[in-house]
Amino acid sequence: MTIAPPLADGVPDARGPLVEPAHPARPTAGRRPPLALLVAASVAAAAAAIPLVYLVVRAAEAGLPTVIATLSRGRVLEYAANSLALAAATTATALVLGTAVAVVLTRVRVPFARAWLLISALPLAVPSYLAGYGWLVLAPGLNGFVPSWLLLTAVTVPYVTLPVAAALRGASGDLEGVARTLGRGPFRAFLVATWPTVRPAAIAGSLLVALYALSDFGLVAMMRYPTLTWGINAAYSASFDRAQAATLALLLVVLALVVVAGERTARRQVPRAAARAVAPRAVGRGMLVSLLPVVAAAPLLGVGVPLLGLLLRLLDAATLRTIDVSRLLEAVGATVGVAAAAAALALVLALPIAALAARYRGRLVTAIESVGYLGHALPGIVVGLSLVFFALAVVPALYQSLVVLVFAYAVLFMPKAIGTVRAGLGDVPPRLVSVARTLGLSPLQAWWRVTVPLALPSLGVGALLVAIATMKELPATLLLRPTGVQTLATELWNRTVVFEFGAAAPYAALLVLIAAVPAMVLSGVRSAAKEEL
Amino acid sequence: MRASSLSLPAIATVGLLLAGCSAPAPAETDLPAEPVADGSFTLYSGRDEELVQPLIDQFTAETGIEVEVRYGNTAELGALLLEEGPASPADVFLSQDAGALGALSRAGLFTTLPAEIADAVPAVFTSTDGSWVGVTGRARVVVYDGERLTADELPDTIDGYVTEEWNGRLAVAPTNASFQSFVTALRVLEGEEEAAAWAQALAGNSPQIFEGNTPILTAVNDGAVEAGLINHYYWFRAASEVGVENMRAQLKYLTAGDAGSIVNVTGAGILAGAEGDADALEFVRYLVSEAAQTYFVEQTFEYPLVPGIAAPEGLPSLESLLNPQLDLSDLDDLATTQQLLADAGLI
Numbered sequence: 001m002t003i004a005p006p007l008a009d010g011v012p013d014a015r016g017p018l019v020e021p022a023h024p025a026r027p028t029a030g031r032r033p034p035l036a037l038l039v040a041a042s043v044a045a046a047a048a049a050i051p052l053v054y055l056v057v058r059a060a061e062a063g064l065p066t067v068i069a070t071l072s073r074g075r076v077l078e079y080a081a082n083s084l085a086l087a088a089a090t091t092a093t094a095l096v097l098g099t100a101v102a103v104v105l106t107r108v109r110v111p112f113a114r115a116w117l118l119i120s121a122l123p124l125a126v127p128s129y130l131a132g133y134g135w136l137v138l139a140p141g142l143n144g145f146v147p148s149w150l151l152l153t154a155v156t157v158p159y160v161t162l163p164v165a166a167a168l169r170g171a172s173g174d175l176e177g178v179a180r181t182l183g184r185g186p187f188r189a190f191l192v193a194t195w196p197t198v199r200p201a202a203i204a205g206s207l208l209v210a211l212y213a214l215s216d217f218g219l220v221a222m223m224r225y226p227t228l229t230w231g232i233n234a235a236y237s238a239s240f241d242r243a244q245a246a247t248l249a250l251l252l253v254v255l256a257l258v259v260v261a262g263e264r265t266a267r268r269q270v271p272r273a274a275a276r277a278v279a280p281r282a283v284g285r286g287m288l289v290s291l292l293p294v295v296a297a298a299p300l301l302g303v304g305v306p307l308l309g310l311l312l313r314l315l316d317a318a319t320l321r322t323i324d325v326s327r328l329l330e331a332v333g334a335t336v337g338v339a340a341a342a343a344a345l346a347l348v349l350a351l352p353i354a355a356l357a358a359r360y361r362g363r364l365v366t367a368i369e370s371v372g373y374l375g376h377a378l379p380g381i382v383v384g385l386s387l388v389f390f391a392l393a394v395v396p397a398l399y400q401s402l403v404v405l406v407f408a409y410a411v412l413f414m415p416k417a418i419g420t421v422r423a424g425l426g427d428v429p430p431r432l433v434s435v436a437r438t439l440g441l442s443p444l445q446a447w448w449r450v451t452v453p454l455a456l457p458s459l460g461v462g463a464l465l466v467a468i469a470t471m472k473e474l475p476a477t478l479l480l481r482p483t484g485v486q487t488l489a490t491e492l493w494n495r496t497v498v499f500e501f502g503a504a505a506p507y508a509a510l511l512v513l514i515a516a517v518p519a520m521v522l523s524g525v526r527s528a529a530k531e532e533l
Numbered sequence: 534m535r536a537s538s539l540s541l542p543a544i545a546t547v548g549l550l551l552a553g554c555s556a557p558a559p560a561e562t563d564l565p566a567e568p569v570a571d572g573s574f575t576l577y578s579g580r581d582e583e584l585v586q587p588l589i590d591q592f593t594a595e596t597g598i599e600v601e602v603r604y605g606n607t608a609e610l611g612a613l614l615l616e617e618g619p620a621s622p623a624d625v626f627l628s629q630d631a632g633a634l635g636a637l638s639r640a641g642l643f644t645t646l647p648a649e650i651a652d653a654v655p656a657v658f659t660s661t662d663g664s665w666v667g668v669t670g671r672a673r674v675v676v677y678d679g680e681r682l683t684a685d686e687l688p689d690t691i692d693g694y695v696t697e698e699w700n701g702r703l704a705v706a707p708t709n710a711s712f713q714s715f716v717t718a719l720r721v722l723e724g725e726e727e728a729a730a731w732a733q734a735l736a737g738n739s740p741q742i743f744e745g746n747t748p749i750l751t752a753v754n755d756g757a758v759e760a761g762l763i764n765h766y767y768w769f770r771a772a773s774e775v776g777v778e779n780m781r782a783q784l785k786y787l788t789a790g791d792a793g794s795i796v797n798v799t800g801a802g803i804l805a806g807a808e809g810d811a812d813a814l815e816f817v818r819y820l821v822s823e824a825a826q827t828y829f830v831e832q833t834f835e836y837p838l839v840p841g842i843a844a845p846e847g848l849p850s851l852e853s854l855l856n857p858q859l860d861l862s863d864l865d866d867l868a869t870t871q872q873l874l875a876d877a878g879l880i
Contacts, residue, residue, distance in 0.1 A: 140755030234708030237608030
């Protein structure tokens with residue numbers, strides 16, 4: 001197969017190579033997307049927009065003066081500034097640390113490299129509230145910005161590490177070698193030659209980190225760092241003031257849209273062409289010893305220490321209740337079941353949006369993609385209530401059924417799939433599809449036989465990310481689950497609210513353990529297809 | 534790639550979703566079917582499963598009535614019930630605090646309870662209009678680090694905790710419902726200006742801001758904070774998990790009559806959609822029966838509200854905490870309290 005050298009030319013459209021040297025990042029600019037794709041993506045975006053509609057309805061009920069009064073409260077500005085500061089700081093550190101870890105694990109010959117990659121994925125399995133709680137056992141005085149920032153970084157770093165490591169394995173190192181021979185240092189050479197090819201993956205991961213940081217409530221509540229999610233929760237819990245909560249949530253939406261717009265500016269999808277994996281280089285023992293702490297930092301802070309704290313609390317508990325095994329297994333079954341269903345549905349919704357965003361530009365495309373990300377920026381309780389509202393209005397028969405619960409998860413977590421799937425589809429060289437078309441395949445056949453196999457790893461990554469997030473979700477689950485259905489997260493909550501750490505421990509352990517399975521699979525998803533190119 | 538090749542699955546998805554979306558938003562027509570005494574009802578419990586389920590099992594064993602229980606935290610269930618409105622599957626709401634009951638009552642979601650139930654507890658501990666009934670009482674207390682302080686080092690009134698001496702040492706949860714009830718009591722008892730002055734003094738005294746009672750107790754018990762304002766029963770729950778002798782945190786009851794020592798309540802109401810449901814009624818009646826009141830005393834260390842039942846051991850008597858000038862139904866003006874706290878920069 002003839003392959004164009006990387007970065008050397010623009011992106012061809014279906015008619016043949018169309019060189020756009022000035023704007024290699026604007027594939028098929030000016031072309032209109034097919035109507036069917038546009039419609040499918042709009043429908044998925046409409047699903048993602050349900051919380052937004054709900055928030056607008058609730059805020060509008062209150063009227064503009066109330067909205068203004070809420071927004072002008074003394075602490076609201078502080079909440080918003082805190083949210084932004086936390087998201088910005090977390091994203092920056094996660095981006096740097098995640099990229100560094102990925103580089104070390106793919107470019108340096110590390111003993112037990114697979115095991116290290118797996119360990120670096122583990123923080124994904126720990127719910128942020130659990131991480132915060134475990135730390136407080138060991139260091140009860142922790143509070144405020146710095147611990148929130150460091151811990152959020154620790155639990156979100158894999159969102160950057162994993163895609164960047166995958167991209168690096170597929171990235172060509174030749175140019176980096178060329179840059180080195182031209183006298184650039186290793187860091188400069190990486191920035192010039194390799195960074196552009198892993199950048200879309202790194203930026204997409206960073207977006208997930210930023211949205212996670214904006215929407216997280218568990219950790220900031222534990223660490224007593226008041227952000228907008230704190231204000232939203234307070235509005236529900238102290239006054240049952242849904243209008244006030246909606247107003248604050250809309251402010252959060254605005255912040256999220258700023259973040260999404262920022263990502264769009266920073267992202268420049270460079271379709272990969274030739275890629276030859278670079279063999280990891282051997283480094284001296286001293287160098288290794290200084291590099292491995294970089295890799296170990298997030299797993300240690302995000303998994304090791306919190307689990308130690310939980311273990312200590314468990315040993316403290318005077319009342320060790322007998323474990324109700326059948327109940328535990330039921331919760332495991334429910335957790336795995338809803339997570340699998342949510343992953344599948346989220347993928348179905350994310351696919352058209354990702355396909356649109358990967359190939360087309362324009363205001364409508366931008367709007368659809370941005371709306372797709374909304375769910376991830378809102379706290380679970382907001383999305384949960386919005387689906388209560390939606391289900392009762394539209395499908396009352398399905399209210400408090402698994403269908404609505406799974407749908408809520410898909411709305412909440414489809415952004416985790418959109419970014420990775422978009423990057424995966426964008427990586428498929430359009431030229432390959434053109435070649436397939438000239439060989440007589442119909443568009444659908446070409447899509448099925450060329451695009452799908454090549455993008456499959458990214459679909460898998462998206463699905464796994466959704467599954468992990470679903471397993472840990474609490475507030476929306478509490479609102480929407482069918483009465484009587486318990487997941488590991490709700491069971492854990494049931495016990496910790498009454499200080500039953502002895503009884504809670506098996507649920508906490510199992511939750512982390514089960515969420516670790518997809519995290520491990522995730523660490524092993526190789527961009528095999530890319531390497532075969 | 535021609536993305537139109539996605540059209541087949543896309544069109545199927547569109548069809549399915551449009552079928553769902555095209556239904557008009559219903560008005561208030563989705564009332565549940567006419568309630569009947571069919572031997573079962575649905576309870577939304579803002580109180581925890583570990584604490585409440587044994588009582589429910591006891592109820593089912595005695596009456597044969599099955600209870601479908603949905604557990605959640607009170608705030609979320611309250612918001613949920615408001616969102617569900619008349620379409621709620623719930624027949625009874627058992628709430629962790631009076632604030633949620635007040636909000637639902639104001640929204641007109643409760644039916645009126647028969648007088649025999651509504652009057653089972655003294656008027657100061659229940660709704661004025663019979664829309665819900667108080668079930669148990671919980672006292673506001675100061676929790677303090679027993680390793681660093683002794684009870685007599687702690688002020689006896691709430692004013693003592695906003696002095697220079699207490700700068701940075703007091704933990705509060707200003708966004709929490711029970712804290713806001715206390716501030717409302719302060720307004721009722723001492724007037725708006727006094728209450729505002731107290732809130733300003735607190736805000737200026739570098740308080741340790743927490744999100745709820747449980748984290749405050751945990752922080753005090755771990756030695757992270759010296760003292761905090763919480764409800765009394767949290768301490769007993771924690772003590773039953775680790776053993777009373779292992780509790781570093783201790784409780785201080787403020788002077789009777791001080792706003793810091795008010796007694797707030799949990800309670801239950803029957804939702805409008807379940808009006809006339811004999812099973813639901815039977816359960817609420819059971820909550821104010823001697824059996825249930827005794828259960829709460831023994832299992833959750835809360836004050837019984839029905840006269841003639843003894844308070845939990847080791848607690849000051851309910852009468853000694855009662856403020857005759859305060860009626861709980863005076864505590865429903867949350868909006869003013871929140872404005873006051875917002876003005877002070879606490880929320």
